Amino acid sequence: MKRISRREVLKTTSHFFVGAIAGAGLNSVLQGCADTSSDQSAIDDIMKKTEMADIKNIKLTVLYDNVLYKKEMATYWGFSCAVQGLDKNILFDTGMYENTLMSNMLKLGIDPSKIDELxxxxxxxxxxxxxxxxxxxxxxxxxxxxxxxxSSFKKEVKERGLNLREIDQPCLITKNSFSTGEMKNFTKNEHALVIRTNKGSIIITGCAHPGVVEIVEQTKKITNEDVLLVMGGFHIMNDLGTKTKKIVHRLKDLGVNFIAPSHCTGGEAIEIFSKAYGPKFINSGVGRIITANDFI
Ligand SMILES: [Fe+2]
Ligand SMILES: [Fe+2]
Known part of the structure; x- marks a missing residue:
């Protein structure tokens, strides 16, 4: 199988994977999200098929972040987080560079071959x-x-015979987790990962381009359950404080219990979250491992 060079991959920002792969299999199963015909039937499907995970088993490891938490980690702009302790292991996002990701995975004891869901x-x-x-x-x-x-990336996934799940509506990922569904934004459409636990939902965002408040609202529209934690990038790095304070207010109104902002949230905004959430602010960044002990 021909390896694509790094230079080729980074030719464009949104179409990384250029060129066909000689001899690659074409036996991937292209899935939409469930057999649902509307948002409401997608939501019903999720609530019927997901189960709450026990918070005691869950381990969230921040593998890639421009915010440094543990000093021996490699850091670069981007985000990635491993979710362990569910029925399947999930990798949410992969950061910018595979070498940085691999190096951090190794240091944090996450085996890439044990990842079931990307x-x-x-x-x-x-x-x-x-x-x-x-x-x-x-x-x-x-x-x-x-x-x-x-489409280039999707083609790559399919040509390698991997199972591609293209998401528009809310969609089951594993027995304990689901996607919010594709949320629109003029910069980039995005979805977030939600884990249902016995202590409330854990929401992991990439950049939260559609808005972190909107993502929490969408999650609650699906589950109508408490939100234990929101973590990841909130994309308010250029805000001078006004917008962030409104977001904090809305998230508290929505009952978000713990918060772990990093990546594109921005230093000033992180500081505002830290003050507003006090002991329920979780200091995050690359190398941070979040477990049940953080929610006491
Ligand atoms: Fe980002
Ligand atoms: Fe982004």
């Missing part, structure tokens, strides 16, 4: 750039992304 939040290089490693080395991984994602 969920990419949106088609920006700092979230999908490291995905090549999984496409090249996995034979049975499921890849979930929004329907509007670049």
């Amino acid at each position: 969920v990419i939040s949106h088609d920006h290089p700092d979230h999908v750039g490291g995905a090549m490693m999984f496409l090249e080395n996995s034979s049975d991984i499921n890849v979930s992304l929004v329907k509007s994602f670049g």
Whole structure:
């Protein structure tokens, strides 16, 4: 199988994977999301088929972030988080560079071959750039992304015989987790990963381009359950404080219990979240491992 060079991959920002792969299999199963005909039937399907995971088993490991938490980690602009302790292991986003991702995975004891599900939040290089490693080395991984994602990347996934899940409506990912469905934004459409737990939902965002408040609202529209944690990039890095304070207010109104902003949230906004949430602010960044002990 021909390997695509890094230079080729980074020729464009949204279409990384250029050129066909000689001899690649074409036996992928192209899935939409469930057999649903409307948002409401998609939501009903999720609530019928998902089960709450026990928070005691869940381990969230931030593998890639421009915000540094643990000093021996490699850091670069982007985001990636591993979710363990569910029925399947999930990798949410892959950061910009596979070498940085791989190095951090190794240091944090996450085995790439044990990842069952790859969920990419949106088609920006700092979230999908490291995905090549999984496409090249996995034979049975499921890849979930929004329907509007670049066609070159989707083609790569299919040509490698991997299972591609193109998401528009809310969609089941594993027995304990689901996608919010594709949420529209003029920068990039995006979806977020939601884990249902016995202590409330855990929501992981990539850049939250459609808005972190909107993502929480969408999650609650699906589950009508408490929100234990929102973590990831909130994309308010250029805000001088006014917008962030409104977001904090709305998230508290929505009952978001714990918060772990990083990546594109921005230093000033993170500071505002820290003050507003006090002991329920979780300091995050690359190398951070979040477990049940953080929710006491
Ligand atoms: Fe980002
Ligand atoms: Fe982005």
